Amino acid sequence: MNDHARWWRFYAAEISYFSAKVRPALRYKGVPFFEILPTPRAYREVILPRTGLGFIPVLVTPEDETWQDTSDILDRLEARFPEPPLQPKAPVQRIASLLLEIYADEVLLLPAMHYRWSFAESVARARADFHAASGDAETARVFADRMSGSIRMLGVVPESIAAIEAHTRTLLELLEQHFATSPYLLGDRASIADCAFMGPLYAHLYLDAVPGRLLRETAPRTCCWIERMNHPEPGAPGEWYVNDSVSPTLRALLALVGQDAVPLLLDAVRDFERWADSSGKPGQTPPRGVGVHATRLRGASFSRYTSAYTPWMLQRVLDPIARLGSAERRAVDSALAGTGCEELLAFVPRHRVGKKDFQLVLER
Numbered sequence: 001m002n003d004h005a006r007w008w009r010f011y012a013a014e015i016s017y018f019s020a021k022v023r024p025a026l027r028y029k030g031v032p033f034f035e036i037l038p039t040p041r042a043y044r045e046v047i048l049p050r051t052g053l054g055f056i057p058v059l060v061t062p063e064d065e066t067w068q069d070t071s072d073i074l075d076r077l078e079a080r081f082p083e084p085p086l087q088p089k090a091p092v093q094r095i096a097s098l099l100l101e102i103y104a105d106e107v108l109l110l111p112a113m114h115y116r117w118s119f120a121e122s123v124a125r126a127r128a129d130f131h132a133a134s135g136d137a138e139t140a141r142v143f144a145d146r147m148s149g150s151i152r153m154l155g156v157v158p159e160s161i162a163a164i165e166a167h168t169r170t171l172l173e174l175l176e177q178h179f180a181t182s183p184y185l186l187g188d189r190a191s192i193a194d195c196a197f198m199g200p201l202y203a204h205l206y207l208d209a210v211p212g213r214l215l216r217e218t219a220p221r222t223c224c225w226i227e228r229m230n231h232p233e234p235g236a237p238g239e240w241y242v243n244d245s246v247s248p249t250l251r252a253l254l255a256l257v258g259q260d261a262v263p264l265l266l267d268a269v270r271d272f273e274r275w276a277d278s279s280g281k282p283g284q285t286p287p288r289g290v291g292v293h294a295t296r297l298r299g300a301s302f303s304r305y306t307s308a309y310t311p312w313m314l315q316r317v318l319d320p321i322a323r324l325g326s327a328e329r330r331a332v333d334s335a336l337a338g339t340g341c342e343e344l345l346a347f348v349p350r351h352r353v354g355k356k357d358f359q360l361v362l363e364r
């Protein structure tokens with residue numbers, strides 16, 4: 001008989017972006033877990049009292065610790081279950097995987113939210129799926145209203161929609177080329193980058209009505225990768241690319257990040273720095289939106305709200321960069337030269353964001 005007290009409890013939903021990032025890691029590492037629906041009771045009795053936040057996923061360990069925030073969860077899982085690894089240690093692949101993670105978490109939110117909330121067919125399906133997952137029509141309606149009402153603040157506006165769709169088509173083309181030769185983003189083994197890509201690609205673009213057709217009609221290899229990620233084979237054969245290298249198709253994906261996502265990320269963190277210079281107080285929890293900034297995607301100009309989460313995610317890339325030795329740094333610079341990602345790596349923040357009790361805190 002199973003000893004259920006030793007199982008992990010994963011509060012998550014199938015159509016939740018960030019749940020989809022952690023679930024493959026739990027399966028891949030063979031963590032014994034129950035996935036528990038985000039019902040009103042789960043929020044009331046577990047999620048809100050333990051984290052003070054209304055976010056999923058939340059992971060509760062067998063020792064009754066609470067883990068929240070997918071990036072922290074993936075780091076802690078890696079420390080607790082180092083085999084099979086999901087986080088490359090070699091510098092180029094380490095930095096590449098973190099660049100792909102910040103791109104997936106912060107920028108692919110735009111196509112994911114656009115394709116879910118801009119089309120009546122997708123909206124009807126998502127609302128029904130929210131109801132099914134929460135088990136409560138009113139809770140689902142309130143949540144769906146909040147999500148659909150947030151897309152303008154994220155930058156999904158009439159001025160940006162053509163650029164968001166063009167970006168998505170390019171991404172799918174590049175993924176199709178990549179998966180023609182490699183089963184995962186960094187070669188023959190899954191990584192944290194694959195986990196992060198599952199958020200937008202599985203939970204939204206694959207499961208939602210309108211983009212679901214787009215993926216099945218134009219991106220069959222990406223659909224196979226999604227299924228592969230959700231159903232890892234025990235034993236996890238394969239390795240990342242040899243000698244810390246980057247394949248031409250992975251480089252093309254990094255160049256897409258450099259060309260389209262880096263300007264968005266830099267506009268966001270520069271605006272956060274302006275807010276912190278003028279209004280931030282060390283020790284304070286920044287508001288969820290500290291302001292609004294102008295940005296551009298493929299020539300389209302639009303505005304988005306500025307979140308303290310973007311600089312926190314960027315620190316995840318910049319901190320390991322700062323720890324590299326000079327030969328390692330040269331290797332990273334030469335692998336990324338010409339992709340456009342260099343500008344992000346060269347950014348030097350004046351401020352620092354930390355965490356206290358699951359809340360972001362301005363440290364300096």
Ligand SMILES: N[C@@H](CCC(=O)N[C@@H](CS)C(=O)NCC(=O)O)C(=O)O
Nearest residue numbers: 016017018019054055056069070071
């Ligand atoms: N940074 C968090 C984000 C979690 C998140 O945004 N989760 C969504 C579901 S995919 C949510 O619960 N949103 C509720 C809200 O925005 O109020 C993480 O990585 O865990």
